[in-house]
Amino acid sequence: MHQLPFPDNRPASGAAMDTVVPRRHGRTIALAVAGLLAVLAAAFAIWHWMPRGLQVVAADLRIATVERGIFRDDIAVRANAEPLTAVMLDSVESGRIEEVHARDGDLVTRGQLLFRISNPQRNLELLARQSEYAQQISNLSTLRVAEQSNRTERQRRLDDLSFALEQAQKTLARTERLAGQGFVSAVALEEAGDRRDKARRALTLEQRSIEAEDKVRGNALGRLEETILGLATGLRLVEQTVDALAVRAPVAGRLTDFRLQVGESIVTGKRVGRIDDPQRFKLSALVDEYYLNRVSVGRLGAVTQDGRRYGVKVGTVYPQIKEGRFTAELLFTESQPAVLSPGQSLDAQITLGEPAPALLLPNGAFVSDSGAAWVYVLTDATHAERREIRAGRRNNAQIEVLSGLAPGERVIVSGYAAFGNSVRLQLH
Incomplete structure (x- = not known):
């Protein structure tokens, strides 16, 4: 077997067999973009299908269109x-109902007896006032009779004193003539003058006495007459009070709310009914x-x-x-x-005013909830948004819109109480 030589006699490492391959980033980026798009698509789908605003049932709403028209200011x-006209009947006296002469709903005439009250205390007061009045009348009569008798006596005294003065004056005149002829002494003449002066003084004194006595008696008579007048006024008031126990209709008309019963107790000021003008x-x-x-x-x-x-x-x-x-x-x-x-x-x-052209919105329950200061306006077939508006005049059927709405916009005009403070509504 042939053995290849290795330089420097170093062992083989395999390094000559490895090759450096550059990294590919495009695939990673594509996968990341695809994942992001998928997430966005899912989020959009969720946002699109998720309810936006308070969900309400469209069938429960009343929706109207903003239109131009004629506002009728009524x-x-x-x-x-x-x-x-109606006259109230109040009891002016208290007591027990003894008689009832009318019924509720009757047509009554002025002065017609309606009912009668019994009040023994008022009758006793009337008897006492009548007795007092009669006593004072008797006192006045007695005083006037005495005054007339005294006047006659005073006149007789005046006549006697006047006659005595005339006689004294005549005696003095004769004495003066005789004294001038020398038949009467100066002493006799002086005595005649003294008797004349005495008679004059007596007459003057009597006249002054009569004037003073007349003044005193006149004052006494005046005070007594004033007292009698006061008693007469009081007596008339008591008589009127007793007469008021028999209650009569003050005017003609229809008797209403009249439900008194015999034997019923009544107090002063109690409303017992009224008399209405029937025409x-x-x-x-x-x-x-x-x-x-x-x-x-x-x-x-x-x-x-x-x-x-x-x-x-x-x-x-x-x-x-x-x-x-x-x-x-x-x-x-x-x-x-x-x-x-x-x-x-x-x-x-x-x-309230003349008809005039205006931008109109039907009047509805929303007015009491928002005060016509804001409304829910439909942005599309299934959504509505809250919007501020400015309203003008209103009547039972129409509201004048000054700003905030345009012709053709659709507005929810039913009640808003169930919506709370929601800014948006979703209709379904």
Whole structure:
């Protein structure tokens, strides 16, 4: 066997048999790209098929299209008929019902007796006032009789004193003549003058006494007469109180809410019924608080009954809000329905302005949930997004859209309460 020589006598390593092959990167890159595309495709498929937004049933929604049209600035309300005038019946006295002469629903005339109350205390008060009044009248009569007697006596004294003065004056005159002729002494003349002066002083004193006495008696009579007038006024009040025990109809009309029973106790101020005007009526309507600043006195409207329209106008607005509504009273401007009963309901229309072109959206339940500040707009057949809008006037059927929507867009107009704060909806 021939043996090949090895240089340097080194053992064989096999290195001469190995060849360096360069690495191929293209396959690896292709596989990586293919894997990435597969992942993206899967992610896209998942994203595409995964629900986007709150899922809702399309059949449960009411969807409307934004359109241009004529906005009719009026509102429809349900109004109840009420008597135009009504007089409340309140008991002005307390006691026991002794008699009832009318029934609920009766037509009564002014002054007709409705019921009678018994109150022994009032009758005793009347007797006491009558007795006191009679006593004072007797005292006044006695005082006047005494005054007349005293006046006669004073006049007699005045007459006597006047006569005495006249006699004294005559005596003095004769004495003066005789003294001038020398037949009477100066002492006699002086005495005659003194008697005349005395008689004059007596008359003057009596006159002053009579004037003072007349003044005192006049004051006493005046005070007594004032007292009697006061007693007479009090007596009339008590008599009126006793008369009020027999309650009569203050006006003519239909007796309503009257349900008194004989033997029933009643207290002062208790509402026992009312008397309604049976011929003339007004309407009371509850209106949404949104229209409070627009429904004002004088606004015109109409109601329809049996195919005929009757003109009305706003007569009174009560601004107190209760459960989101306020009350407006409507008055018939000309005629009223021939057959109308208290409590009867009518459909009324109140005009707030003239019709005008506008971008319109049907009024719906969404208004109470969003305040017409935002809506859900359909982006395609199965999706809707929340969008802010600006709304203007509204009536029972229409909402005026000022901005945020375009003609032809479709909007969910049913209630939003079930959607919470969802920004997107998916319809299925």
